[in-house]
Amino acid sequence: MQTLPTFDLVLFGGTGDLAMRKLLPALYRRTCAGQVCADTRIIGAARSDLSREQYLAQVKSNCEAHLDGEFNERMWESFARCVDYCKVDAGEDLDYAALSRLLEGREDHVRIFFMSTAPNLFALICEGLARHSLVTSASRVVLEKPLGEDLVSSRQINERVGTAFREPQIFRIDHYLGKETVQNLLALRFGNMLFEPLWRRGRVRHVQITLAEDVGVERRAQFYDQTGALRDMVQNHLLQLLCIIAMEPPATANPDAMRDEKLKVLHALRPLAGNDARNNTVRGQYKAGAIAGQPVIGYLDEKDVPPNSVTETFVALKVEIDSWRWAGVPFYLRTGKRLQEKQSEIVVTFEDVPHALYERPEQLHSLNRLVIQLQPEEGITLNVLAKSPGEGMRLRPAELSLDFAEYFNGQRLDGYERLLTDIINGNLTLFMRRDELDAAWAWIDPIREAWQQYEERPKAYIAGTWGPAAASSLIVRDGFVWRNEL
Numbered sequence: 001m002q003t004l005p006t007f008d009l010v011l012f013g014g015t016g017d018l019a020m021r022k023l024l025p026a027l028y029r030r031t032c033a034g035q036v037c038a039d040t041r042i043i044g045a046a047r048s049d050l051s052r053e054q055y056l057a058q059v060k061s062n063c064e065a066h067l068d069g070e071f072n073e074r075m076w077e078s079f080a081r082c083v084d085y086c087k088v089d090a091g092e093d094l095d096y097a098a099l100s101r102l103l104e105g106r107e108d109h110v111r112i113f114f115m116s117t118a119p120n121l122f123a124l125i126c127e128g129l130a131r132h133s134l135v136t137s138a139s140r141v142v143l144e145k146p147l148g149e150d151l152v153s154s155r156q157i158n159e160r161v162g163t164a165f166r167e168p169q170i171f172r173i174d175h176y177l178g179k180e181t182v183q184n185l186l187a188l189r190f191g192n193m194l195f196e197p198l199w200r201r202g203r204v205r206h207v208q209i210t211l212a213e214d215v216g217v218e219r220r221a222q223f224y225d226q227t228g229a230l231r232d233m234v235q236n237h238l239l240q241l242l243c244i245i246a247m248e249p250p251a252t253a254n255p256d257a258m259r260d261e262k263l264k265v266l267h268a269l270r271p272l273a274g275n276d277a278r279n280n281t282v283r284g285q286y287k288a289g290a291i292a293g294q295p296v297i298g299y300l301d302e303k304d305v306p307p308n309s310v311t312e313t314f315v316a317l318k319v320e321i322d323s324w325r326w327a328g329v330p331f332y333l334r335t336g337k338r339l340q341e342k343q344s345e346i347v348v349t350f351e352d353v354p355h356a357l358y359e360r361p362e363q364l365h366s367l368n369r370l371v372i373q374l375q376p377e378e379g380i381t382l383n384v385l386a387k388s389p390g391e392g393m394r395l396r397p398a399e400l401s402l403d404f405a406e407y408f409n410g411q412r413l414d415g416y417e418r419l420l421t422d423i424i425n426g427n428l429t430l431f432m433r434r435d436e437l438d439a440a441w442a443w444i445d446p447i448r449e450a451w452q453q454y455e456e457r458p459k460a461y462i463a464g465t466w467g468p469a470a471a472s473s474l475i476v477r478d479g480f481v482w483r484n485e486l
């Protein structure tokens with residue numbers, strides 16, 4: 001792998017969960033891989049008054065905890081030499097001046113400001129950076145989700161961030177696009193002739209995308225209760241995956257060519273408002289249950305969740321894309337916390353043969369399916385029918401499988417590692433453009449408004465199941481089932 005250009009990365013929210021669990025361990029791994037030059041600087045910035053030593057101690061224990069067997073003292077020493085800390089209170093001018101001193105004389109290096117803070121601070125921080133002339137022509141800003149809570153607030157943030165950074169300097173991150181299998185989906189679609197002729201109405205019967213988690217709200221209940229699954233997972237991860245599945249082949253690998261195609265998909269989503277939103281979405285909230293045999297509490301009993309909360313921890317939707325390619329092909333999306341297991345997958349189910357020659361299993365089992373597994377395993381499986389051994393021509397389901405870890409047994413990059421290297425290299429392909437974000441919010445907002453208008457309360461589901469029964473009905477009424485219910 002190529003060495004990265006020397007960079008200065010300022011990590012706002014540098015003591016937070018994301019920085020400690022994902023970003024700093026990702027940078028440590030890239031250092032171990034020899035990609036990070038010794039001259040690079042990684043500056044944690046947060047409100048706490050910490051010395052560099054105190055910060056390093058926190059970073060070290062988190063790297064140890066989150067990198068399992070990969071941590072070693074020698075590599076830690078070289079990584080630690082790059083790490084520094086600066087106390088920054090977003091509204092405090094003196095703090096920006098201190099940061100400015102740390103970055104002085106390094107104006108020629110790639111400079112990255114990573115906003116891993118509450119979104120209401122993004123604009124304030126960007127304005128502070130601009131006021132103190134910290135934004136150089138080689139600067140980039142990285143915005144973590146959620147970017148706002150609706151179209152209006154998202155536009156306001158983008159507007160203000162846009163006064164400090166130009167659009168090509170803004171990297172709106174969606175860590176799902178950093179996942180290896182998501183990029184493999186692009187390779188599968190646009191690097192092979194095999195699937196593309198089948199990738200359309202008339203050949204594809206329906207598509208399912210499931211992002212299931214077994215964890216609950218963990219320590220983020222305050223944030224989560226204000227957000228809910230629709231804004232936490234659908235507005236970004238699920239819609240982005242939908243775009244990758246549904247978009248037309250871009251003419252080039254240029255970032256804007258791909259983002260233009262994704263935008264067209266977002267614009268072609270059939271609006272879900274009023275009664276359409278009610279009929280085509282299901283909200284759920286988990287009650288006490290058990291995950292892998294261990295009892296877990298219900299959402300309303302989680303710390304920091306108000307006892308009367310009506311926030312959804314699960315959502316399922318039926319989505320249609322009004323385009324030449326996809327008219328009439330339903331896309332079913334679902335995501336939830338405290339489901340039976342962690343599983344993220346995309347299932348493309350193809351049409352049945354027009355005329356069955358041989359004895360076959362019942363119809364739903366006989367359909368060809370392409371299963372793209374994102375987590376926990378990464379791989380692709382094609383379900384076909386094959387002759388079962390022995391006399392006669394009896395067909396049985398069989399699988400053609402590609403397990404990425406097994407087949408390409410080199411070191412794999414975590415989503416954030418991949419995206420961080422893209423940011424450092426200035427590659428915008430896997431980041432959302434502002435118009436994409438606007439289009440996603442414009443589609444999501446009416447769903448929430450309909451839920452509010454009809455006082456749609458979330459349906460209860462037991463932790464450790466696959467969500468409320470209504471989520472099964474949503475797809476069964478069209479004659480299909482979720483793959484886990486086959």
Ligand code: BG6
Nearest residue numbers: 145175176213232233237344375
């Ligand atoms: C985040 C959400 O964006 O994605 C979390 O805010 C969720 O609520 C997480 O747990 C899931 O990511 P992954 O990569 O573990 O599937």
